[in-house]
Amino acid sequence: MNTSFENLKQELKEKNINLSYQRLKVLEYLNNNRCHPTVDKIYTDLHKELSTLSKTTVYNTLRVLAESGMVRVITIEDNETRYDINVENHGHFKCDSCGEIYDFSVNIDSLIGEGLDGFMINSKNVYFNGICPNCLSNKN
Amino acid sequence: MNTSFENLKQELKEKNINLSYQRLKVLEYLNNNRCHPTVDKIYTDLHKELSTLSKTTVYNTLRVLAESGMVRVITIEDNETRYDINVENHGHFKCDSCGEIYDFSVNIDSLIGEGLDGFMINSKNVYFNGICPNCLSNKN
DNA sequence: ATTAGATTTGTAATGATTACAAAATTAAAA
DNA sequence: TTTTAATTTTGTAATCATTACAAATCTAAT
Ligand SMILES: [Mn+2]
Ligand SMILES: [Mn+2]
Ligand SMILES: [Zn+2]
Ligand SMILES: [Zn+2]
Numbered sequence: 001m002n003t004s005f006e007n008l009k010q011e012l013k014e015k016n017i018n019l020s021y022q023r024l025k026v027l028e029y030l031n032n033n034r035c036h037p038t039v040d041k042i043y044t045d046l047h048k049e050l051s052t053l054s055k056t057t058v059y060n061t062l063r064v065l066a067e068s069g070m071v072r073v074i075t076i077e078d079n080e081t082r083y084d085i086n087v088e089n090h091g092h093f094k095c096d097s098c099g100e101i102y103d104f105s106v107n108i109d110s111l112i113g114e115g116l117d118g119f120m121i122n123s124k125n126v127y128f129n130g131i132c133p134n135c136l137s138n139k140n
Numbered sequence: 141m142n143t144s145f146e147n148l149k150q151e152l153k154e155k156n157i158n159l160s161y162q163r164l165k166v167l168e169y170l171n172n173n174r175c176h177p178t179v180d181k182i183y184t185d186l187h188k189e190l191s192t193l194s195k196t197t198v199y200n201t202l203r204v205l206a207e208s209g210m211v212r213v214i215t216i217e218d219n220e221t222r223y224d225i226n227v228e229n230h231g232h233f234k235c236d237s238c239g240e241i242y243d244f245s246v247n248i249d250s251l252i253g254e255g256l257d258g259f260m261i262n263s264k265n266v267y268f269n270g271i272c273p274n275c276l277s278n279k280n
Numbered sequence: 281a282t283t284a285g286a287t288t289t290g291t292a293a294t295g296a297t298t299a300c301a302a303a304a305t306t307a308a309a310a
Numbered sequence: 311t312t313t314t315a316a317t318t319t320t321g322t323a324a325t326c327a328t329t330a331c332a333a334a335t336c337t338a339a340t
Pocket of ligand 4: 236238239240271272276
């Protein structure tokens with residue numbers, strides 16, 4: 001049980017979110033799989049060791065975690081919502097060929113939008129699309 | 141028939157996209173309704189004057205226009221894809237209270253992501269979320 | 281006018297997400 | 311520790327946006 005996961009558990013406690021077994025498992029999964037997984041991937045993988053898990057619970061848990069600000073919702077493309085436990089300042093690149101989502105460094109916080117005086121900004125997202133180096137060299 | 145719409149027609153021609161009646165109507169609609177409409181809104185509104193229009197045609201047309209780069213696809217939130225005929229450099233703000241999407245000015249082109257050497261970037265998007273001034277004053 | 285190709289249309293299928301209510305679990309009260 | 315109330319989980323059904331598909335219609339070239 002690494003310290004990073006213990007910190008996450010502590011964070012849940014502080015936000016008054018019950019530490020149910022299922023929630024801890026989902027949180028642990030996100031902590032160990034930083035590939036921006038979909039609900040279906042999270043469910044399928046966890047179901048192998050937790051055969052009673054319901055997909056609805058995965059949805060519920062992700063909603064709770066997202067509302068509390070512990071995970072970031074990535075809607076770079078419709079039809080597949082993805083989740084990221086890394087809520088720090090970074091951007092996302094989706095390869096249109098292989099579908100992989102890469103993190104990249106960009107100073108989102110310093111992004112100032114002109115014409116947003118009086119707006120309350122709760123979240124900022126930067127999404128790029130294109131072709132990743134792997135796919136470029138494979139000439140897909 | 142304004143000049144802006146004539147320019148769009150010309151652009152379609154140059155890209156070798158057939159100027160069918162339905163396509164022109166969708167294009168004209170997007171040109172006149174710069175509120176980032178959903179497929180359903182486009183379909184419902186156009187259907188009033190073009191009762192034979194099929195929703196599938198709206199989907200098909202938007203795909204053609206998006207692939208040709210004439211409209212921008214906005215997936216700021218899953219479950220509702222929106223379309224924007226303004227493909228110029230700008231960002232989008234979605235109000236979590238009223239759902240309205242606002243344009244704002246941000247220099248997207250100058251956004252450089254570190255860690256993207258060797259990546260081919262085809263599109264850049266900046267999405268903000270929060271509460272708009274209207275909703276803030278209405279205390280929704 | 282014929283013909284081939286492209287586009288439109290309506291309907292059915294898909295697939296992600298949500299709604300819902302019963303069952304199980306957890307937390308609080310007694 | 312029991313009792314009770316509240317929360318969470320689960321499975322199934324419903325919803326809703328989007329896509330697949332094939333027949334009908336339209337367009338453009340010959
Ligand atoms: Mn990320
Ligand atoms: Mn816009
Ligand atoms: Zn790739
Ligand atoms: Zn608003």
